[in-house]
Amino acid sequence: MIVEGTAYWASIKEPNTTFEPMYTVNLVVDEEIANDFASRGHNIKQMDEGSAIVNKRKVNGPNGMVRTAPRLLDQNKQEVNLAVGNGSKIRVQYNEYDWEYAGKAGKGLDLQAVQIV
Secondary structure (H helix, E strand, C coil): CEEEEEEEEEEEEEEECCCCCEEEEEEECCHHHHHHHHHCCCCEEEECCEEEEEEEEECECHHHCECCCCEEECCCCCECCCCCCCCCEEEEEEEEEEEEECCEEEEEEEEEEEEEC
């Protein structure tokens, strides 16, 4: 599935290592899209720039598995390796999944690929 919006705090090719290493992007979307994701059980992050969907992919998986970086494409769908700046218009390809951990449950968005538009 693909959603379009504005990128903030994107770590696409290099993982964010502040806490647990992960690839991530806060995607600011219009209220209609944010409400749709919220109605399906996703957390919506309120930022100064608007409502954001947080897409992420943890680097380290179960049993020592290491996940690869999401694909990063330019507007011509050519693979690129660069930093995505705040305010960039992007499309995010994601997979929705359900999670359970320590007695809690929720929904997440696995970051598959990003296209800079």
